[in-house]
Amino acid sequence: MRVVIAKPGLDGHDRGAKVITRVLRDGGHEVIYTGIRKTPEQIINILIDEDATALGISSLSGAHEVLIPKICDxxxxxxxxxxVVFAGGIIPEKDHESLHSSGVRAIFGPGTHSESIINFLIEVSERQKRGEPTGVGEDTGWHWD
Amino acid sequence: MALGLTTNSHQLDLAISGDRRCLAKILTKIESGFVPIMEVQNPWTLGVTGPPGAGKSTLIGNLISEWIKRGEKVAVLAVDPSSPKSGGALLADRIRMQGEESSNSVFIRSIASRNHPGGLSLFIGHMVNVLCACGWTRIIIETVGSGQSQTRIVAFADRILLVEGPDRGDIIQAEKAGILELADIVVVNKSDISSSKLAFNSLNSSLTLNHDSSISTHLVSALNGNGVENLLSSIEECPKSSQREIIRQRERLLSIWDSRLLNYPGLNHILEQLSTGSITLEEAADEID
Known part of the structure; x- marks a missing residue:
């Protein structure tokens, strides 16, 4: 899968995002890392040019409530x-539901095992093969727990 | 299948009329074997290679800014190696080409070298042709200069820029790899570091020994932009060298030859026979031939 890992906004802490890029690479994916401080517009352009299948958004600054729905829209x-959009970082439980309804299919917090992210992408590709919705603009309802 | 073909050519038409999403999709299809059929124009191509960490991507970022000022549209095909173990790849060249993502005049596409038989050589030319047809006037192929198959990909460009760092006092080592004889322009990057001058001098003296005055050399700093404008003029005015054209064609041929070998249907069987010693290398080569 071609996966873009993005750091939107002013959040400059990207150790987590870099670890995820490694995990996904070792899981056999082609990972494009955007680097820090990207605007939603820049992220959209990268997704288009790279013909990505999935977007992982890392957020530790608390701006997820604003930036993630904006990117999804x-x-x-x-x-x-x-x-497919998934998110990770510091995202409180109470915000999960609204992000899921914005089209985010998985939210990974601190302590997540790397296999869990790999398994999520495996599940995504199996759902895609069966023609079930996984994309950001497709029917919500399914998300990874 | 017929439907697939129509969709492809329709998508190609849309890409040529300026739809970036379709262009990106077509490039993905070319990676998996689609051969676009269209009128081939004359693409302007630059291959950029050099050791890891020499500053290739950052320098390309500088060149992009200069070209945009001059009204060019720049497309970059940034090739990174795939992991032989997992098949995955980390494609992070675009981090160093900061600031231009939102411009309509830049298209950056990361490509994993993948370990699929045939490598990149079978499709890089098609990608370049499509980009050219879509109106991209400056097309850059960037590869890390380690490993021959990686280096060979730049031979698919019409002019080649070798980027060296200042910390490799042994630039002559590059000659052994054969890349120096392929390069039209050699750059020592990081002129902001004092040792770069030394590296630049040793490069120039080794070229003098080769009696090759057709290679132009530059000392630049991708960090502060020093020397970049001169480098750009040098790239633009790069003369065709018939001697290097032969080397370039040779590398292209070797690259295609490699692809054919790796795509040979009985290859695994031959490798097994070789590993058990039941045939010799010569016999194996004769069988493939």
Whole structure:
């Protein structure tokens, strides 16, 4: 799978994002890391140019409530509805539901095992093969626990 | 299948009319074997190679900014190696080409070298042709200069830039790898570090020994932009060298030859026979031939 790992906003802490890129690479994925401090527009352009299947958004600054729905909305507007969005970092439990309804399919917090992320992507590709919705602009309802 | 073909050519038409999403999709398809059929124009291509950490991507970032000022549209195919163990790849060249993602004049595509038989040589040319048809006037192929198959990919470009760092006092080592004879322009990057001058001098003296005055050399700093404008003019005015054209074609041929070998259907069987010693290398080569 081609996966873009993105750091939106002013959050400059990317150790976690870098660990995830390694985990995904070792899981056999082609991972494109955007680097820190990207605007939603820049992330959208990278997704388009790289023809990505999935987008992982890392957020530790507390701006997830604003930035993640904004990115998801833009993705739907420009026709990236089939791209899978997942998130990680410091995202409190109480915000999970609203992010899921924005189209985020998985949220990984501190203490997540790397296999869990790999298994999520395996589940995604199996669902895609069966024609079930996984993309940011497709029917919500399914998300990874 | 017929539907697939129509969709492909429709997508290609949309890409040529300026749809970036379709262009990206077409490039993905080319990676998996799709051969685009279209009128081939004359693409402008630059291959950039050099050891890891020499500053290739950062320097390309600088060149992109300069080209945009001059009204060019720049596309970059950034090739990174795939892990032989997992098959995955970390494609992070674009981090160093900061600041230009939002511009309509830049298209950056990361490519994993993958370990699929045939490597990149079978499709890199198609990618370049499609980019050219889509109006990209400066097309850059970037590869890390380690391993021959990686280096050979830059031979698919019409002019080649070798980027060296200042910490490799032994630039002559590069000659052994054969890349120096392929390069039209050699750059010693990081002129902001004092040892770069030394590296630059030793490069120039080794070129003098070769009696090759057609290679132009530059000392630049991708960090502060020193020397980049001169380098750009040098790239733009890069003369065709007939001697290097032969070397370039030789590398292209070797690359295609490699691909054919790796795609040979009985390859695994031959390798097994070789490993058990039941045939000799010569016999194996004769069988493939």
């Amino acid at each position: 833009k993705m739907r507007t420009v026709g990236l509805s089939d791209v």
